[in-house]
Amino acid sequence: xxxxxxxxxxxxxxxxxxxxxxxxxxxxxxxxxxxxxxxxxxxxxxxxxxxxxxxxxxxxxxxxxxxxxxxxxxxxxxxxxxxxxxxxxxxxxxxxxxxxxxxxxxxxxxxxxxxxxxxxxxxxxxxxxxxxxxxxxxxxxxxxxxxxxxxxxxxxxxxxxxxxxxxxxxxxxxxxxxxxxxxxxxxxxxxxxxxxxxxxxxxxxxxxxxxxxxxxxxxxxxxxxxxxxxxxxxxxxxxxxxxxxxxxxxxxxxxxxxxxxxxxxxxxxxxxxxxxxxxxxxxxxxxxxxxxxxxxxxxxxxxxxxxxxxxxxxxxxxxxxxxxxxxxxxxxxxxxxxxxxxxxxxxxxxxxxxxxxxxxxxxxxxxxxxxxxxxxxxxxxxxxxxxxxxxxxxxxxxxxxxxxxxxxx
Amino acid sequence: xxxxxxxxxxxxxxxxxxxxxxxxxxxxxxxxxxxxxxxxxxxxxxxxxxxxxxxxxxxxxxxxxxxxxxxxxxxxxxxxxxxxxxxxxxxxxxxxxxxxxxxxxxxxxxxxxxxxxxxxxxxxxxxxxxxxxxxxxxxxxxxxxxxxxxxxxxxxxxxxxxxxxxxxxxxxxxxxxxxxxxxxxxxxxxxxxxxxxxxxxxxxxxxxxxxxxxxxxxxxxxxxxxxxxxxxxxxxxxxxxxxxxxxxxxxxxxxxxxxxxxxxxxxxxxxxxxxxxxxxxxxxxxxxxxxxxxxxxxxxxxxxxxxxxxxxxxxxxxxxxxxxxxxxxxxxxxxxxxxxxxxxxxxxxxxxxxxxxxxxxxxxxxxxxxxxxxxxxxxxxxxxxxxxxxxxxxxxxxxxxxxxxxxxx
Numbered sequence: 121x122x123x124x125x126x127x128x129x130x131x132x133x134x135x136x137x138x139x140x141x142x143x144x145x146x147x148x149x150x151x152x153x154x155x156x157x158x159x160x161x162x163x164x165x166x167x168x169x170x171x172x173x174x175x176x177x178x179x180x181x182x183x184x185x186x187x188x189x190x191x192x193x194x195x196x197x198x199x200x201x202x203x204x205x206x207x208x209x210x211x212x213x214x215x216x217x218x219x220x221x222x223x224x225x226x227x228x229x230x231x232x233x234x235x236x237x238x239x240x241x242x243x244x245x246x247x248x249x250x251x252x253x254x255x256x257x258x259x260x261x262x263x264x265x266x267x268x269x270x271x272x273x274x275x276x277x278x279x280x281x282x283x284x285x286x287x288x289x290x291x292x293x294x295x296x297x298x299x300x301x302x303x304x305x306x307x308x309x310x311x312x313x314x315x316x317x318x319x320x321x322x323x324x325x326x327x328x329x330x331x332x333x334x335x336x337x338x339x340x341x342x343x344x345x346x347x348x349x350x351x352x353x354x355x356x357x358x359x360x361x362x363x364x365x366x367x368x369x370x371x372x373x374x375x376x377x378x379x380x381x382x383x384x385x386x387x388x389x390x391x392x393x394x395x396x397x398x399x400x401x402x403x404x405x406x407x408x409x410x411x412x413x414x415x416x417x418x419x420x421x422x423x424x425x426x427x428x429x430x431x432x433x434x435x436x437x438x439x440x441x442x443x444x445x446x447x448x449x450x451x452x453x454x455x456x457x458x459x460x461x462x463x464x465x466x467x468x469x470x471x472x473x474x475x476x477x478x479x480x481x482x483x484x485x486x487x488x489x490x491x492x493x494x495x496x497x498x499x500x501x502x503x504x505x506x507x508x509x510x511x512x513x514x515x516x517x518x519x520x521x522x523x524x525x526x527x528x529x
Numbered sequence: 530x531x532x533x534x535x536x537x538x539x540x541x542x543x544x545x546x547x548x549x550x551x552x553x554x555x556x557x558x559x560x561x562x563x564x565x566x567x568x569x570x571x572x573x574x575x576x577x578x579x580x581x582x583x584x585x586x587x588x589x590x591x592x593x594x595x596x597x598x599x600x601x602x603x604x605x606x607x608x609x610x611x612x613x614x615x616x617x618x619x620x621x622x623x624x625x626x627x628x629x630x631x632x633x634x635x636x637x638x639x640x641x642x643x644x645x646x647x648x649x650x651x652x653x654x655x656x657x658x659x660x661x662x663x664x665x666x667x668x669x670x671x672x673x674x675x676x677x678x679x680x681x682x683x684x685x686x687x688x689x690x691x692x693x694x695x696x697x698x699x700x701x702x703x704x705x706x707x708x709x710x711x712x713x714x715x716x717x718x719x720x721x722x723x724x725x726x727x728x729x730x731x732x733x734x735x736x737x738x739x740x741x742x743x744x745x746x747x748x749x750x751x752x753x754x755x756x757x758x759x760x761x762x763x764x765x766x767x768x769x770x771x772x773x774x775x776x777x778x779x780x781x782x783x784x785x786x787x788x789x790x791x792x793x794x795x796x797x798x799x800x801x802x803x804x805x806x807x808x809x810x811x812x813x814x815x816x817x818x819x820x821x822x823x824x825x826x827x828x829x830x831x832x833x834x835x836x837x838x839x840x841x842x843x844x845x846x847x848x849x850x851x852x853x854x855x856x857x858x859x860x861x862x863x864x865x866x867x868x869x870x871x872x873x874x875x876x877x878x879x880x881x882x883x884x885x886x887x888x889x890x891x892x893x894x895x896x897x898x899x900x901x902x903x904x905x906x907x908x909x910x911x912x913x914x915x916x917x918x919x920x921x922x923x924x925x926x927x928x929x930x931x932x933x934x935x936x937x938x
Contacts, residue, residue: 185609188625200582240672
């Protein structure tokens with residue numbers, strides 16, 4: 121008997137009918153002879169609705185109370201899902217973050233899981249229960265309620281799978297797995313049967329919304345295989361795991377894109393130690409999450425420093441960066457929020473030349489100007505004008521021959 | 530420095546503006562030099578909405594999960610109220626039932642409070658916080674979430690007042706206190722400055738919706754004075770307490786009515802021991818709450834047994850009673866759901882003759898037929914046709930001279 125942890129996203133439990141549908145899928149897993157733990161997100165737009173409610177009360181809700189408020193969304197869907205399972209004749213029980221033993225630090229709104237005390241959860245499984253856990257939340261040692269921030273429910277699921285030594289974590293949502301590109305942009309994109317943690321981490325970080333990078337990282341750390349599949353179909357999905365078949369490795373695997381990019385360039389920065397630190401410490405203190413950072417080669421002790429942020433944070437990032445730019449004697453501070461990112465990802469790119477050249481040539485042939493380039497061992501990212509991103513994805517998808525059926529194990 | 534426990538009902542926190550209004554009232558109490566604990570209900574129709582959601586998933590939601598679901602309503606309003614207080618510059622913190630130490634038995638949907646472990650709550654008060662507690666909920670020794678059933682938030686408030694030795698429990702809602710009759714029925718009804726626990730218990734049990742009898746009972750047991758007042762005005766309200774001024778006692782104090790009454794009469798019951806038990810045990814097992822029970826004087830070993838239930842339960846009560854009536858050889862079983870109850874209440878009725886006579890004569894003068902009479906030491910209740918109830922209330926209000934300004938202490 122294997123222990124399977126499943127996670128269903130908000131769109132999969134958006135209404136009563138969808139909740140019953142999810143319950144039927146859970147029952148199938150249970151009846152196949154498995155023990156099942158399920159992590160659920162809040163129904164549909166519940167979290168956004170709760171945030172709106174808070175904003176009607178005050179423009180600046182405090183973090184502790186926002187967590188108390190938001191945690192209710194997942195509790196509601198966990199109880200409803202148990203009711204659906206019970207009405208189908210199955211034993212089930214809901215556990216909130218505290219009851220499931222999700223112990224976190226006390227960084228409200230973005231708490232980190234310190235430990236999972238799974239005793240109660242395991243006892244409920246022993247009793248024959250399907251255990252439904254409210255995702256996205258935990259509890260501090262002082263019994264205060266926290267939420268885990270972005271990717272919270274994915275992280276809950278992988279953490280539970282790791283701490284219960286589950287055979288697998290299955291993450292169900294409204295997409296059928298990981299594709300060679302976003303199928304909404306490239307209709308001929310192919311589903312991948314499997315992908316490595318490292319590749320998935322790059323894709324998730326550079327625009328794929330299918331699973332949060334935080335959950336992938338945790339999966340890699342504890343070696344939890346993660347299946348990403350649709351809750352609306354029976355297609356097999358994509359398995360994220362360590363051992364990806366050798367013969368599929370020497371390739372670009374997928375193309376990620378991200379339309380939510382703004383760029384700030386501080387022009388003419390004196391190239392002294394400590395300058396970068398002064399800027400990025402200030403941004404971090406203002407709660408601004410900085411993405412890519414590029415410092416152009418220094419000439420005559422003067423350099424240009426460029427970084428990207430989410431578009432919604434451009435204004436506040438500029439407000440932090442401008443006075444610092446001035447105080448350190450930089451020439452100017454320029455913001456641009458009409459940008460996007462396109463990235464090619466594949467472990468096959470390691471030790472294999474020519475990928476970058478082919479990427480740049482493809483974009484150039486399409487008349488797409490590259491604003492910024494960053495790379496990792498297994499990824500090349502170009503920042504281009506927002507309105508060129510989709511053209512870039514399509515051109516690269518074709519250039520790297522991703523529209524052919526992907527080889528599988 | 531006094532400790533005040535306040536309770537605000539669902540209509541008082543129905544939207545963001547009303548929540549800010551409640552916050553302003555709490556601030557006034559705090560700024561008058563008090564420590565303040567506040568118990569809140571779920572916003573407006575939240576609880577009903579959650580029940581509807583459950584019923585969309587299954588027609589028979591289980592009790593444990595229904596409690597998990599319903600408990601979120603009060604958690605939401607507690608967090609929002611804290612946000613409102615904080616935005617006004619005051620220190621505040623929300624506690625759910627578990628955090629507030631409301632320990633209950635495990636009778637889901639209608640749990641009883643066993644004990645309040647108020648350590649955390651008192652610690653938060655010591656830190657200078659206004660403490661907002663999610664009403665209506667508690668936790669079992671196994672850390673399962675329970676709700677307290679009808680009157681739950683009132684009961685939470687009185688229990689917290691008792692266990693923290695608060696000076697007073699203030700219950701705010703959309704009515705201005707306890708009146709000599711329902712002001713919607715009798716426009717000239719007068720607000721009472723004070724009323725005894727016993728009188729309030731009779732009024733609440735016999736139709737007044739202003740405060741739940743369970744909370745009044747608990748208040749009496751622990752001698753917690755309870756102020757009932759409006760959250761929308763600054764009128765003084767009504768104080769429910771032990772020592773009501775001597776000179777106002779020798780009177781009818783208020784008239785309660787209840788339109789939700791159905792009656793079942795089992796005609797021609799053989800007058801043997803155990804017959805009544807067989808019927809009422811079966812009704813209790815079917816979850817039917819029986820109200821008044823009257824057995825008419827026995828003649829020739831045959832009696833008529835009459836009892837009342839809420840109108841919504843008539844059908845299921847008949848389904849239980851009819852086969853039993855048949856099996857014990859009763860003649861027939863008759864149901865009537867077009868009834869109402871009118872009650873006059875006042876400790877002054879003890880040891881003072883003539884009240885019943887005046888009540889019956891008043892109804893008779895108005896041509897109102899009395900179907901059933903029951904009394905306690907301080908109450909006389911007549912069951913009459915539903916469409917005569919309001920006439921009866923008005924006639925009695927006038928006959929007992931309740932439309933004159935009520936004497937106060």
